[in-house]
Amino acid sequence: MDIISTYGAILVLVAAVVGFLMAWGVGANDVANAMGTSVGSGALTIKQAIFIAMIFEFAGAYLAGGEVTATIRKGIIDSSFFVDTPHLLVYGMISSLLAAGLWLTVASYKGWPVSTTHSIVGGILGFAVMSVGGDAVSWGKVGGIFASWIVTPAIAGLIAYMIFMSAQHLIFNAENPFQSAKKYVPIYMGFAGFILVLVTIKKGLKHVGLDLPTAAGYGLSVAIAILVAIIGKIAIERIQFDENSDKQMHFNNVEKIFALLMVVTACCMAFAHGSNDVANAIGPLAAVVSIVNSGGQITQSAELDAWILPLGAIGIVLGLAFFGKRVIGTIGKGITHLTPSRGFAAELAAASTVVIASGTGLPISTTQTLVGAVMGVGMARGIAALNLTTVKSIILSWVVTLPAGAILSFIFYEIIKSIFG
Amino acid sequence: MTINPFLAMFAKSPIKPIEEHIDVVTKCCKLLVPFFEATFQNNWKEACVKRDEISQLEKEADEIKREVRCILAKDIMLPVSKSSLSELLVQQDRIANCSEYISTNVCVRNLLIPQSLQDDFRAYLQRCVDASEQAREVINELESLLETGFKGREADIVIRMVEELDQIQEDTDVMKIGLFEKLYKLESQLSPVDVMFLYDVFERVGKLADFAESAGAKIDVMLSE
Numbered sequence: 310m311d312i313i314s315t316y317g318a319i320l321v322l323v324a325a326v327v328g329f330l331m332a333w334g335v336g337a338n339d340v341a342n343a344m345g346t347s348v349g350s351g352a353l354t355i356k357q358a359i360f361i362a363m364i365f366e367f368a369g370a371y372l373a374g375g376e377v378t379a380t381i382r383k384g385i386i387d388s389s390f391f392v393d394t395p396h397l398l399v400y401g402m403i404s405s406l407l408a409a410g411l412w413l414t415v416a417s418y419k420g421w422p423v424s425t426t427h428s429i430v431g432g433i434l435g436f437a438v439m440s441v442g443g444d445a446v447s448w449g450k451v452g453g454i455f456a457s458w459i460v461t462p463a464i465a466g467l468i469a470y471m472i473f474m475s476a477q478h479l480i481f482n483a484e485n486p487f488q489s490a491k492k493y494v495p496i497y498m499g500f501a502g503f504i505l506v507l508v509t510i511k512k513g514l515k516h517v518g519l520d521l522p523t524a525a526g527y528g529l530s531v532a533i534a535i536l537v538a539i540i541g542k543i544a545i546e547r548i549q550f551d552e553n554s555d556k557q558m559h560f561n562n563v564e565k566i567f568a569l570l571m572v573v574t575a576c577c578m579a580f581a582h583g584s585n586d587v588a589n590a591i592g593p594l595a596a597v598v599s600i601v602n603s604g605g606q607i608t609q610s611a612e613l614d615a616w617i618l619p620l621g622a623i624g625i626v627l628g629l630a631f632f633g634k635r636v637i638g639t640i641g642k643g644i645t646h647l648t649p650s651r652g653f654a655a656e657l658a659a660a661s662t663v664v665i666a667s668g669t670g671l672p673i674s675t676t677q678t679l680v681g682a683v684m685g686v687g688m689a690r691g692i693a694a695l696n697l698t699t700v701k702s703i704i705l706s707w708v709v710t711l712p713a714g715a716i717l718s719f720i721f722y723e724i725i726k727s728i729f730g
Numbered sequence: 731m732t733i734n735p736f737l738a739m740f741a742k743s744p745i746k747p748i749e750e751h752i753d754v755v756t757k758c759c760k761l762l763v764p765f766f767e768a769t770f771q772n773n774w775k776e777a778c779v780k781r782d783e784i785s786q787l788e789k790e791a792d793e794i795k796r797e798v799r800c801i802l803a804k805d806i807m808l809p810v811s812k813s814s815l816s817e818l819l820v821q822q823d824r825i826a827n828c829s830e831y832i833s834t835n836v837c838v839r840n841l842l843i844p845q846s847l848q849d850d851f852r853a854y855l856q857r858c859v860d861a862s863e864q865a866r867e868v869i870n871e872l873e874s875l876l877e878t879g880f881k882g883r884e885a886d887i888v889i890r891m892v893e894e895l896d897q898i899q900e901d902t903d904v905m906k907i908g909l910f911e912k913l914y915k916l917e918s919q920l921s922p923v924d925v926m927f928l929y930d931v932f933e934r935v936g937k938l939a940d941f942a943e944s945a946g947a948k949i950d951v952m953l954s955e
Binding site for chain 2: 473474477478481482483484560647648650680683684687689690691692693694695696697698699700701703
């Protein structure tokens with residue numbers, strides 16, 4: 310107890326710094342995944358992508374980041390084991406953050422595609438198992454998280470498959486693809502807007518002090534969706550098209566319309582990423598803060614401190630601003646046959662999946678949903694070539710990340726324990 | 731710096747190089763027309779220059795073929811099966827090889843198509859080159875087929891193109907039989923070895939159309955997969 314009261318302020322400060330660094334890492338590391346499709350398919354320039362990402366990552370983190378944070382903070386371990394030794398839980402959370410941050414840095418340097426979510430979950434599991442033993446882990450919850458790592462890519466894949474198939478059916482196989490694209494693309498835009506707004510309203514706005522009744526929530530979502538669709542329609546009307554209508558040009562014009570849609574899905578993706586991944590950084594931080602504030606009480610229902618979400622959101626945005634350019638820059642122009650019409654299906658599906666899953670409070674991996682979604686478009690015969698070797702190595706790196714995070718976290722935990730006692 | 735895992739998932743698609751390959755192969759095949767024109771003029775020097783050009787293009791096609799094979803050897807997921815793509819490539823390759831073989835044989839032996847057969851042969855060769863050209867157009871639709879997921883209206887257009895290719899190939903069969911009949915009547919006036927080789931040249935020119943048709947058939951298979 311006395312440790313908490315003696316060192317409380319320092320511990321919070323350390324946790325805040327490490328949490329901020331972790332948020333920074335999330336911003337720097339995952340931004341390319343979130344925005345890669347848009348830049349890769351030429352729908353956005355790097356500058357535009359970073360600009361969009363900053364706004365929407367922040368919005369997502371701030372408006373819809375609360376749910377997952379709760380899971381990371383108190384769902385993974387059973388904190389009743391720490392009632393007599395709350396300082397150990399504080400150490401553990403700090404070491405989890407440190408471990409995850411370090412692992413992310415190493416992985417980024419090595420070019421391994423790791424998931425920020427996995428590294429933080431691994432870190433928390435590692436210190437819990439090593440310090441108190443396996444009983445302290447809520448395996449049910451963790452099992453749910455594991456399951457979601459299989460289920461979410463599958464769901465994203467399925468949604469991407471269906472979105473792509475519908476686009477094929479409605480637009481590319483139509484008598485006049487160009488006219489159909491003009492007609493249907495705004496509807497997709499509206500759908501993207503709808504998913505985004507709905508989840509924000511249902512899950513996120515409580516802590517900002519806005520609590521709408523269900524009907525009003527749906528009403529507002531629909532209203533905004535329609536607004537997005539109308540703006541999209543106007544924007545499409547304003548694109549310059551080659552009137553020279555031979556078939557190849559025709560498809561090019563269709564892709565131009567899809568490029569506009571990509572801008573909307575990129576916003577969605579950034580929002581989804583922010584809402585889901587901010588928790589990786591601030592979940593443990595929130596736990597530390599609530600323990601210190603309550604003088605060593607481990608309360609299961611502590612509210613998030615008002616400054617915590619913005620800290621994470623700002624961390625993500627800064628990481629983006631400083632490293633985003635370099636990360637996205639590596640994409641270059643050499644990329645693939647990822648046309649906007651495919652990119653949009655993958656991105657919209659991934660964003661929807663992430664947003665829905667964030668709503669349930671499960672910390673899922675953005676990278677995973679994207680990989681799943683891309684595979685889904687591939688299954689629909691929509692992608693020229695997918696490198697299965699890379700897909701396998703991505704999956705392998707997911708598996709490796711857990712123990713890596715766990716081991717690092719345990720090492721830091723021992724170090725911190727020896728410093729503060 | 732980070733290699734973005736998400737973008738690393740995308741592999742180089744074999745479709746573009748396959749389209750390049752058929753372009754080179756068709757060029758190769760088309761050169762047979764000026765090649766034979768030169769032989770009709772008894773201009774063997776010019777003919778040999780053309781033969782060397784054909785040979786050069788055949789080598790170029792082989793380079794591209796190797797590139798496609800490397801892509802196909804990797805563990806990649808494609809919208810169409812790897813086996814149909816590699817069979818398509820084999821058919822395309824045969825057109826180039828066959829063109830080279832014909833020009834080499836004719837050059838080495840200074841084999842002249844008899845005067846009375848030249849007009850028929852010219853038309854026959856042109857029709858076989860048309861087949862190769864038609865195959866090229868079908869294969870160049872691959873990109874658009876990918877665009878529409880190998881379904882729908884684009885697929886119907888390609889199916890019709892393949893039907894037209896089959897028609898051209900049937901034409902060449904009829905023409906070939908006509909040439910064989912005429913040659914049979916001339917046999918007694920020509921050297922027996924030359925006659926054997928003439929039959930061979932006619933047969934192999936016809937093969938150009940056959941291979942083109944098989945290439946088209948592979949696209950049909952992809953569409954029905």
